[in-house]
Amino acid sequence: MVKIEVVDIEKPEGVEVIIGQGNFSIFTVDDLAKTLLTTVPGIKFGVAMNEAKPQLTRFTGNDEELKKLAAKNAVKIGAGHVFVILMKNAFPINVLNAIKNHPAVAMVYGASENPFQVIVAETELGRSVLGVVDGKAANKIETEEQKAERRELVEKIGYKID
DSSP states (O other): OOEEEEEEOOOOTTOEEEEEEESOHHHHHHHHHHHHHHHSTTOEEEEEEEETTTTEEEEEESOHHHHHHHHHHHHHHOOTTEEEEEEESSOHHHHHHHHHTSTTEEEEEEEESSOEEEEEEEOSSOEEEEEEEESSOOOSOOOHHHHHHHHHHHHHTTOOOO
């Protein structure tokens, strides 16, 4: 028997989330924190990771609210070796490659500032992430005006070469 559950990720407006799965939680949670600190100066974050044995959630970070929320969300997901990163003052694009290149990271399910849900399956052995829902579904194609606005925003947040 498999039970399917939708877990809403709790986070303040403007906070980015990254959900992934790795291995060897006992040190990986601290390694992910070091990776974030050395990738983006001024980043604020909380990292939590579920350990399958001894069935606890390890957490760290440099922002008390984000640390607590990352741990709370990881416990709600409940799947072994899943990690939750909540961060401010950085975008996922700034840190994803560094996170994905960590030897203990198996995969990243998703990363976004949007409302975020995790689809979890539960069996008699435990819980597993099936996937994520990242914001609302697209329902139209952008206009030329919207394209110009998008490109203006991208430049405004610093992704422009002179």
